[in-house]
Amino acid sequence: MLKQPIGVCAAITPWNFPLAMITRKAAAALAAGCTMVVKPSEETPLTALAIAELARQAGIPAGVLNIVPSKDAAGIGRLLCEHPVIRKLSFTGSTAVGKLLMRQCTDTLKKLSLELGGNAPFIVFDDADLDLAVAGAIASKFRNSGQTCVCTNRIYVQDGIHAAFVAKLTEQVAGLKVGDGAAPEVVQGPLINAKAVAKVAELVGDAVDRGARIETGGKPHALGGTWFEPTVLSGMQAPMRLAQEEAFGLSLQGRSGLAVGTGCWRWPLRATARRSFEAMPISAFIWS
Template identity: 65%
Template sequence: MADTSYASVLETRCLVAGAWEGAGETPVTDPARGEVIAHVPHLGAEAAGRAVDAASAALDGWGAEPVKARARVLRAWYDLVMANRDALAALLTAEQGKPLAEALGEIDYAASYIEFYAEEAKRILGEVIPAAAGNARAMVLRQPIGVVAVITPWNFPAAMITRKVAPALASGCTIVLKPAPETPLTALALARLAERAGVPAGVLNVITGDAPAIGDVFLSHPDVRLVGFTGSTAVGKHLMRGAADGMKRVALELGGNAPFIVFDDADLDAAVTGVIASKFRNMGQTCVCANRIYVQAGVHDAFVERLAAAVRALKVGDGRAPGVQQGPLINMAAVDKVEAHVADALEKGATLVTGGKRHALGGTFFEPTVVTGMRADMQAACSETFGPLAPVFAFESEAEVLAAANNSDAGLAAYFFTRDLSRTYRMLERLQFGMVGCNTGVLSSELAPFGGVKQSGNAREGSHHGIAEFTELKYAVLGGLEL
């Protein structure tokens, strides 16, 4: 039986061509309680093909809608999301595990993209450019790219959807969405609200099921013109290779390995607050969380002492319980990875300061952990832990830490704390990352372009830059004019 706090938004069928279909086959599990809370369809290539066909059939009609009409639909969707905020957050916590306060924050964040792109739909502008001939006029039109296939992850099951779907809808594109198998219910609930808001049949389709089969349709179907993906770098590379044959555009937001640098002139209390906000948000299961914490030698011990105290104070438990700040990890594979990274660090000489093992609550709960004495050859330095492990490295000079921070194939987010203005400008310009936070552990906003460099992706989401991913430029010349 559904929890009554989210029953009003619970949907367990898939949306294809305006019809809700499919029987529940695949279980969705509450990671905090280990209970199956729903079943969703296990669809495959046939359904994916029908969904793409439906999106293709709906493309001309949706793209021809006046921008104000599309904006009104998006605004109505935003209003419905906010009206159902509590129920959506309860559903998100139930299937993903993050504390309810964070889930409420994610629903607000997800809705902010819908609101922003409802407004941005009216600002998809073309250009009038100089013509080569005197009796001609030239212009550049910006038009929808076409059918968009979207694959989203489990760690932010609401925001990662609206960050892609809202600008796609605003630009006149149609969409087929495949959410993560761990967290499909939030996606289906958002789609139900979008339908209620007036998104026409076929414009937004949502399917769950066989990921390889569905992905192959996205890559091979000639009507799909863009594949948008948030997830691992390995899968992103696979999608990029697969999209090449059809010359499809790919918009990839991939893995991170964020450095968090604390200089000896930093406000240590603010830096600790920044680490807690960055590293332990969503139990460390974010692509922009602090994965390598570099602390200058002069303040290292004082910083670690304060950080350890703050980490020990974090309340772990079921995200629905009052005051809980750390919920469970998404599954046992995530627990195994954190455990392996801790063990590797300790075997190679690191020191355990606090935490370090599976939590007494059992299941997929893991203790928030701090280790010191980290080196570049340890697993936690080389790859994303994606869990509540804060590994601390000591450094001496600015040049040393810049080299260490940039020594990564990932280039998504970086953070540093200092009160030196000259150093601030040097770091902002020399850190090889798509997003950099100075004296803050929080980066994300619908007003800003989210994305990375190097192997962290090739796209930007959010802001006016985000809508450009879903449009094509068309150059047009009007010749033979009598002027």
């Protein structure tokens, strides 16, 4: 193995894992002998600044790990892409922004690492352990209040166990305690901001208008603020936006709202599997 630092590296990181997303990128760069410039999400700048202070206390020299908080995400992103001194860019975020950054990096021929949005399918065969499958669906969707790119968004359940699966899932999702994430027994905290709440409500509304049924939840939580009721939707169909878009929230179908869209699929499995993976998910779950 040869140690060959590429040069100055840059990272543009999201808000949903503000500590881990920076450390996983910066650690690799620093270990290789590179310096790093980080543009954190404008939603979570203080976490990034805290990392910089910890790095200083640990003895990392000034100028090695640099944090650039800014509300001008587009402007800073373009600067990092087009600046010739920066030789590598790592980005975690939406697919649309990832495509934009890739285009902006072309003139300087930067090396680029992208971790983009997902729309993960969760497929349940009729020979699966129902309790384990339901527990797996909840764990894979409601982590971080549904605000991760690897969360389940679409659930496909084989005909023979569809009704039983939906009933069990609905019962358990309805029992999820919502509130301050730091409080005991609370398992679902708020969404990141009011815009996220509006998006989840919009996606749920679109699904209902197109024939989906709300099994539980489906609206902003009585707590107000940016809380949304953990939601289960059944009767999902492919044209619904919730079946096509990443729902960063508590909406399980399939971003706080979990609209869990449980879509019943039938044989042939081959066609269902093909449709499930057409959206190029970065994760997928199969229970059998």
